[in-house]
Amino acid sequence: MRIPSRMLRVARELLGMSQEELAKELNLTSRAVQRVEAESPSSSLNRQDAFTEHFRGKGLMFLLPDDRRVGWGVIECFDNSELETPARFLRAARIALNQSQATLGNNADLGVMTVRRIESGNANVEGETRQFLVEFLNREGVEFISPEGGLGWGAVFAGITDLPGPRHPRASVQIRKRARSGE
Numbered sequence: 723m724r725i726p727s728r729m730l731r732v733a734r735e736l737l738g739m740s741q742e743e744l745a746k747e748l749n750l751t752s753r754a755v756q757r758v759e760a761e762s763p764s765s766s767l768n769r770q771d772a773f774t775e776h777f778r779g780k781g782l783m784f785l786l787p788d789d790r791r792v793g794w795g796v797i798e799c800f801d802n803s804e805l806e807t808p809a810r811f812l813r814a815a816r817i818a819l820n821q822s823q824a825t826l827g828n829n830a831d832l833g834v835m836t837v838r839r840i841e842s843g844n845a846n847v848e849g850e851t852r853q854f855l856v857e858f859l860n861r862e863g864v865e866f867i868s869p870e871g872g873l874g875w876g877a878v879f880a881g882i883t884d885l886p887g888p889r890h891p892r893a894s895v896q897i898r899k900r901a902r903s904g905e
Contacts, residue, residue, distance in 0.1 A: 725774055725784055726882050729794050731759045732814045733777040733784075736796065748776060785878060793863070793883045797876030801869045807856050809843035811877050815864040816841070818879040830858040 734744050734755075741755040748755075750769075758773055774784065785795035796814070816826050816837075823841070827834040832855060839847050840855055856866065863880030 724770060726794055727759050728818060728820065728882055729784060729796065729879075730770070730773050730777075732818050732879075733773075733782050733796055734759070735817050736782060736798075736810050736814050737777070737780055738810065744773075744776075748772060781874075785876065787883055791865075791878045793878055793880040795865075795867070795876055795878035797867060798874030801872060801874045804869070804875065806852070807866050808875055809841050811866060811875055812855060812859065813841040815859045815862075815866075815877060815879070818864065818877070818882060819859075819862055820881075829862075830855055 734741070739747075741759070742752050745752045745755045754769070758770055777784075781799045783797050783799050785791060785797060787793055802808075816823065819826070821829070823837045824834045826832075827837040830837075832851070836847065836851060837855070840852055860866070865878040865880070867876035867878065869875055
C-alpha cells in the first residue's frame, strides 16, 4: 500500500532524523529520500515499501483513514510514559500541515522563537503557551492520540486524506508524452 509522501516525512521527523541520516540507514542517496518525500514522488512502490518497513522497525505504525479517523495518522508502538503531547509530535503536526515554524507562529499568533522552543522541548516555555499551540493544532485538524494499551503517542492529520494510487515507474514520462500529443 502506498503511504502519502507527507506521512513518510512526518515519520522521519518523529524519529528526529535528517534526510541524510535516513539515506545512510537505508543505504540510499539523500536525493532518493527527497524523491520519496516529494508531493509527486517519482519513486517506485518497492522503495516506498522499504521506507514503510524501516519506520515500522523503528516502532512507528501508520493509521489509514477510516470511519473513526478523518485522515492519515501515525502512532508509536511503545509507551514512553509521557504525560503531555511530546514536542516531536508538535513538530510532526507542523510538518503535516506543511508549514514552516514562522508560518505556524504567525497563524497561531505566537512568536517563531516560541514555536522553536516548544518544538525543541524547552522546559522554559509556559505550560499554557504550549497548551495554546496544542489547541490551535487541534483546530487545524490535528488529533493527538494519548498513550493507551501499550501504544504510545499518536496523531491523525485531517489534511492528509488521500489514498495514493499505485504509480507506474514511468508515469511522469507518460504524462509529458500525452501533454505533447494533445490528449
